Amino acid sequence: MKFPLRNLIFEKIKQAGNITDVELLNSLNKEEIQVTDDTFNKILLDLEIFGLIRVSWIEKHKRRIEVSPGDLKIDYVNSID
Numbered sequence: 001m002k003f004p005l006r007n008l009i010f011e012k013i014k015q016a017g018n019i020t021d022v023e024l025l026n027s028l029n030k031e032e033i034q035v036t037d038d039t040f041n042k043i044l045l046d047l048e049i050f051g052l053i054r055v056s057w058i059e060k061h062k063r064r065i066e067v068s069p070g071d072l073k074i075d076y077v078n079s080i081d
Contacts, residue, residue, distance in 0.1 A: 005035065006043050013053055018066035020058065 012027055013019060019027075021044070028035055035043075044065065047053045051068055058064050 005033070005039070006046060008033065009040075009043050010047055010052060013047075013065055014067055018064060021055075021063040021065060024065060 009024070009028070012024060016023075021040075025035065025040065044053070044055055044063075048055055054066050054068050056064050
């Protein structure tokens with residue numbers, strides 16, 4: 001079964017915690033997953049709009065991608081004494 005490219009990219013980001021866009025593209029290329037720059041940017045934008053990741057600029061041509069803290073869910077248990 002073939003997973004959507006958006007899911008593969010998000011899983012790679014989750015595994016790394018935070019990663020640069022260059023490292024992410026290199027990782028995808030090693031697995032022989034070819035992504036155009038337009039498609040890659042569209043997927044990152046979609047994931048950022050969904051609130052799953054955060055993207056920030058490090059250098060002129062390098063971005064830092066990290067899992068959004070809102071994606072990490074914490075369950076609280078109420079104790080009754």
